[in-house]
Amino acid sequence: MQNPYSALMQIAARPETTFVRGEGSYLYDDRDNVWLDFVQGWAVNTLGHCPGVVSDAICAQSRRLINPGPAFYNAPAVKLANRLAALSGLDQTFFANSGAEANEGAIKLARKWGQKHRNGAWKIVTFHNGFHGRTLATMSATGKPAFEPLFNPKVPGFTKVPYGDLAAVEHSIDDETVAILLEPIQGEAGVIPAGSAFLQGLRQLADRQGLLLMLDEVQTGIGRTGSLFCYQHQGIEPDVVTLGKGLGGGIPIAALMAKTSACCFEYGDQGGTFNGNPLVCAAALAVLDAVTAPGFMDRVQARSEQLVAGLEALSLRFGLGKVRGEGLLVALETGAVDAAALARAAFDAGLLINAPRPHTLRLMPALNVSEAEVDRMLTLLGGLLERQV
Numbered sequence: 001m002q003n004p005y006s007a008l009m010q011i012a013a014r015p016e017t018t019f020v021r022g023e024g025s026y027l028y029d030d031r032d033n034v035w036l037d038f039v040q041g042w043a044v045n046t047l048g049h050c051p052g053v054v055s056d057a058i059c060a061q062s063r064r065l066i067n068p069g070p071a072f073y074n075a076p077a078v079k080l081a082n083r084l085a086a087l088s089g090l091d092q093t094f095f096a097n098s099g100a101e102a103n104e105g106a107i108k109l110a111r112k113w114g115q116k117h118r119n120g121a122w123k124i125v126t127f128h129n130g131f132h133g134r135t136l137a138t139m140s141a142t143g144k145p146a147f148e149p150l151f152n153p154k155v156p157g158f159t160k161v162p163y164g165d166l167a168a169v170e171h172s173i174d175d176e177t178v179a180i181l182l183e184p185i186q187g188e189a190g191v192i193p194a195g196s197a198f199l200q201g202l203r204q205l206a207d208r209q210g211l212l213l214m215l216d217e218v219q220t221g222i223g224r225t226g227s228l229f230c231y232q233h234q235g236i237e238p239d240v241v242t243l244g245k246g247l248g249g250g251i252p253i254a255a256l257m258a259k260t261s262a263c264c265f266e267y268g269d270q271g272g273t274f275n276g277n278p279l280v281c282a283a284a285l286a287v288l289d290a291v292t293a294p295g296f297m298d299r300v301q302a303r304s305e306q307l308v309a310g311l312e313a314l315s316l317r318f319g320l321g322k323v324r325g326e327g328l329l330v331a332l333e334t335g336a337v338d339a340a341a342l343a344r345a346a347f348d349a350g351l352l353i354n355a356p357r358p359h360t361l362r363l364m365p366a367l368n369v370s371e372a373e374v375d376r377m378l379t380l381l382g383g384l385l386e387r388q389v
């Protein structure tokens with residue numbers, strides 16, 4: 001029989017299983033095998049698989065209006081932009097279709113701002129091991145060593161410095177620098193928090209030097225770290241924020257938000273055929289309603305504490321390393337244990353977990369994961385570690 005997967009471009013080593021159905025924290029394949037999902041489409045399924053509020057919103061919107069085109073205002077986009085402004089303290093939003101596209105927009109906005117306000121300054125400070133996406137410019141901004149040899153020549157203008165090193169940032173700034181771009185917690189690097197002291201230092205530095213401070217909250221935004229946006233518990237206000245992953249609860253929508261002082265696009269500078277269409281904006285509105293409902297974030301915190309305590313107990317029992325992270329973006333250092341092998345064994349045992357680094361596991365369950373599901377994940381992981389160690 002011909003391999004049914006060979007008509008797809010092979011861009012990652014994927015298990016030979018076809019998923020057909022999902023519900024909350026569970027994912028099913030075409031033979032009705034079931035997985036407890038603590039990856040959730042790479043932290044995109046804010047409310048788990050197929051949440052009723054999101055499917056209702058897109059069904060209803062699909063009967064009303066799917067896409068009038070980006071040259072016209074539509075009701076869900078207007079409503080969503082206003083809600084994001086009220087919730088974030090930033091003023092204006094441009095909607096995109098992916099995190100990379102939102103970051104690409106942030107890079108363009110910074111270069112435009114430099115042309116208008118900083119004598120054509122165009123360089124952006126980014127960080128070792130940071131991740132910003134897979135378009136050519138966002139791969140160029142990314143600090144993953146594995147990206148270095150790929151698709152050269154890269155887009156120029158990204159000065160990369162060690163994450164957390166304020167002196168290195170200051171030292172790297174010159175007359176051509178226009179912005180600093182970073183994740184408040186480096187997700188793909190293995191859940192490494194910048195920390196409030198570093199973020200506050202960057203804010204002061206940006207103010208002193210007249211630079212834009214741009215936060216990539218594609219992974220950390222929309223409640224993932226226990227507050228709607230990660231910067232809200234770091235005591236800073238950025239000039240530009242990008243969102244993606246969790247914003248649409250699995251539906252592809254992303255956003256570039258900025259303070260009025262940073263908004264400088266003119267007609268024709270930015271756009272996109274599908275951007276801000278009513279269907280995806282309706283999904284995001286449903287997600288925002290759910291995560292801003294009273295008590296929602298308290299439950300995220302409670303599950304976070306349960307998860308962290310459970311992982312710390314496993315770490316102690318099996319002699320592993322540190323547990324890191326905030327909210328429901330949590331990593332466990334696996335010490336001598338091969339985390340990728342553990343994630344593969346977990347897959348075979350009906351558990352989806354992710355290994356962003358050779359010795360780091362990452363957990364990013366639905367934000368409405370239940371207490372029993374967290375317990376079940378910890379039990380499964382404990383059983384796997386027993387066999388591995």
Ligand SMILES: *Cc1c(COP(=O)(O)O)cnc(C)c1O
Binds near residue numbers: 099131
């Ligand atoms: C996933 C991610 C991106 C890229 O988002 P896509 O939707 O995959 O383009 C960018 N930045 C961060 C921090 C991410 O985690």
